[in-house]
Amino acid sequence: MAIDDEWVPEELFSEFVARMPQVCVELIVETEEGILLAKRDIHPPVWFWPGSRLYKGERLREAAHRIGDEELGIDVDIVDQYGPYAHFWADSSVQGSPSRHTVNPVFHVEPANEAYEITLDEQHSAYRYLTEMESGLHEYVRLYIEDNDLL
Numbered sequence: 001m002a003i004d005d006e007w008v009p010e011e012l013f014s015e016f017v018a019r020m021p022q023v024c025v026e027l028i029v030e031t032e033e034g035i036l037l038a039k040r041d042i043h044p045p046v047w048f049w050p051g052s053r054l055y056k057g058e059r060l061r062e063a064a065h066r067i068g069d070e071e072l073g074i075d076v077d078i079v080d081q082y083g084p085y086a087h088f089w090a091d092s093s094v095q096g097s098p099s100r101h102t103v104n105p106v107f108h109v110e111p112a113n114e115a116y117e118i119t120l121d122e123q124h125s126a127y128r129y130l131t132e133m134e135s136g137l138h139e140y141v142r143l144y145i146e147d148n149d150l151l
Contacts, residue, residue: 001057021101025063026051028108028144034129035150042123046138064107073119075112082106082148087140106144
């Protein structure tokens with residue numbers, strides 16, 4: 001099956017989000033510096049895992065590689081897969097949808113090359129590395145770290 005990554009009209013996408021869960025693939029990027037979090041410029045504006053919706057016809061592992069490339073500008077090697085998790089968001093950035101429900105397969109990845117350079121896409125304004133559990137982390141960031149003994 002061919003991958004369908006065509007833009008979905010806002011009104012139609014809003015109806016989908018309002019009525020059904022959305023599959024969003026997320027990356028836990030581990031480097032020698034720690035575990036990468038990216039500051040989201042899109043809703044919700046928090047430090048979170050890089051991630052994106054799954055396109056029709058796209059395999060989960062393909063999505064993990066695409067997200068590494070598109071959101072961080074790096075090739076990634078997959079170390080492990082976790083989940084799926086379910087996220088329940090009280091609000092949504094999608095007009096016409098008061099809340100959002102996502103189903104999240106999660107890939108633990110590493111940069112494929114030692115000499116990598118993070119280049120963020122337009123959805124993110126900054127990145128940082130976690131080396132230990134911190135107070136104030138988003139509940140889903142904390143959940144993945146605790147469930148998978150990452151720090």
